[in-house]
Amino acid sequence: MRHQLGILISGGGTTMQAIIQACQTQVIPDVRIGCIITSSETAGGLIKARNLDIDQQNLVVIDPDNYREQTGLVDQQKFGEALLTNLQKRHITVVTQNGWLPLTPLNVINAYEDNIFNQHPGPVPEFGGKGMYGIRVHAARLYFAREVDREWKTLAIAQRVHSKFDQGAVVKLKEVDINRSDTPESLQDRVLPVEHQVQIELLKDVVNGKVKVIKNEISFVKPGEEELLERCKRRAIKDYPNA
Numbered sequence: 001m002r003h004q005l006g007i008l009i010s011g012g013g014t015t016m017q018a019i020i021q022a023c024q025t026q027v028i029p030d031v032r033i034g035c036i037i038t039s040s041e042t043a044g045g046l047i048k049a050r051n052l053d054i055d056q057q058n059l060v061v062i063d064p065d066n067y068r069e070q071t072g073l074v075d076q077q078k079f080g081e082a083l084l085t086n087l088q089k090r091h092i093t094v095v096t097q098n099g100w101l102p103l104t105p106l107n108v109i110n111a112y113e114d115n116i117f118n119q120h121p122g123p124v125p126e127f128g129g130k131g132m133y134g135i136r137v138h139a140a141r142l143y144f145a146r147e148v149d150r151e152w153k154t155l156a157i158a159q160r161v162h163s164k165f166d167q168g169a170v171v172k173l174k175e176v177d178i179n180r181s182d183t184p185e186s187l188q189d190r191v192l193p194v195e196h197q198v199q200i201e202l203l204k205d206v207v208n209g210k211v212k213v214i215k216n217e218i219s220f221v222k223p224g225e226e227e228l229l230e231r232c233k234r235r236a237i238k239d240y241p242n243a
Contacts, residue, residue, distance in 0.1 A: 003206060004034035006092035008083075008100035011134075013045020015098040015119060018196035019203065020052045028203045034090040037062055037083065039102050060086050064102045080105025087111075094206055096199065097161060101133060106163050114211070119199055120157040120166055121191055126221045127154075128166025132233060134243035138191065139184035139236035140229075144220070147228055151220055152178045154187070156194040158202040160213075169213045172202045184240070 022028045035058040067079040095116040122137035162168035205211045
């Protein structure tokens with residue numbers, strides 16, 4: 001089955017770039033890039049997409065800040081309607097979130113049911129949640145491994161999108177070893193190409209109708225360590241305020 005892919009980004013778009021190139025070279029067969037939607041007009045991924053010959057009319061900026069109510073909260077219904085309008089008029093059949101920071105509205109999730117997926121650079125849901133993205137995830141995972149001195153590994157994840165951050169079922173993962181000498185930066189550099197592989201393999205599964213939920217048997221956080229986990233996550237956010 002041929003698919004029209006919509007990619008949601010917020011930043012540099014490195015995974016988006018890998019996916020576009022894989023589609024253009026038929027590494028991912030039967031998937032066409034239908035649109036790139038970014039939550040920020042300054043997202044570096046827009047430049048990458050243009051350089052890869054994605055038509056300007058299919059590069060869309062939908063900033064959730066434009067849908068804030070007087071309370072300061074984003075009107076999720078209207079934000080979602082704007083996303084859906086742009087996805088549906090391009091006949092998008094599958095959506096991937098690759099460095100997409102806003103909370104995805106429920107009406108978008110419901111419209112795409114099992115065909116909307118999120119990329120995450122660490123184990124979920126433990127090393128996910130609000131504020132846990134980018135290098136913060138690697139920092140928190142590294143800090144926690146050093147505190148408990150076990151499971152010196154992390155995961156690159158593809159998961160179904162959920163109405164809460166990083167709570168969706170995992171459908172693809174690869175393990176990456178953590179070196180004791182790692183910094184968050186070196187760990188991020190090593191995990192990123194693996195994230196690209198995971199996303200490309202996921203889209204191959206979509207084409208072949210082979211997407212399935214994976215039960216992760218690895219327990220990174222044991223009972224009684226929840227507060228330690230939260231401390232590591234708070235430290236990561238503090239150490240990397242700009243992620």
